[in-house]
Amino acid sequence: MDEQLEIPRVVVGVDGSSSSQAALRWAVRYAGLVGGKVEAVTAWDLPGAGTWSAPAVDADFDEEEAERRLVEEVRTVLGEDGASQVHERLVRGDPAEVLVDQAVGADMLVVGSRGRGGFRRALLGSVSQRVALHAPCPVTIIRPHGSVE
Template structure:
């Protein structure tokens, strides 16, 4: 059994009654089952408008009944997927992003759908998933695209925290019994090979250097996961576009999340955001925290 990177062996999934959320529940149930983890179903009830009059409590009661109906539906879907799961739930009047962020402090993985009910109360991809990916204390999975049994795809770059992302990708491939496709995309200088060579820049030499650097990074992680078969691709072009291309038929796409929270971190980095919007498979966003980086350094040492 591989315990997911995080604070506990628990998978948390957000629900809102949408079909996207139901798909997220089934995906989360499978993830919890393959990890020997428990599943926690979370729903944020809508607050009543400030000018709403609810003297009898009927409006609040109706919203709560609706919420519990969605939770029961989610429990049924999860148990249909993995009958032996240990399931708990949390229903609270709150905003979805804030409630799931709280849960992420003790979870190993938080799962959301790619679309909610629409409007301001749903649209998970436009608000909850993006905000959560910027502030969550554990990895966040956005369930989108088709279900597939293909490889795990991971984006490789030169950022210091990419080691943590690669480690997670290796673990995801290992737990699935899948191969790992590592993709590093780069833009050659000046954008024209002849122009670059006219000023002494040789594309092929730069490509060789980048390929060697990527290989070195992968070898360091592969030593800890010897059973995972790795394909290495160093390609030209936009990282987001190439990752989406390689993710066709993949079971999971793993990338780093660079959000910092607050107004400045409201949106993901351009690559992460484009991938989450266009990926043909579920996307795992890994936002390394200090504790994860320390843990990686200890394991690597």
């Protein structure tokens, strides 16, 4: 019997925040331990849609520029060698929904937590909270100072 082993897939949300950068570093370390591959995902939506989005999104949104910025951010956070281990993906839509969709078939979904609490979190909703409730795989949430939830 010649069974082909699947390479573990780790999806990580990247949005330019320090906690998402910590999540990216954590995802790469984890993937290295389990022999996996990392997919860095940034969600974008049109301005005024009321969702979290890529830092590049504004009235003059340019998808190619946003993709370039995502690749740049991964290289800045991980260095050239580390970035070569990551596949970047820019996807349009609500961030939590995009991350849940991209995590189908993944072994782990990693997201940063911006650390918002109280009324503001309840009012706006939290991407990390929504992802934790709806993801089709285990979720690791990296808090702003690098601790894990």
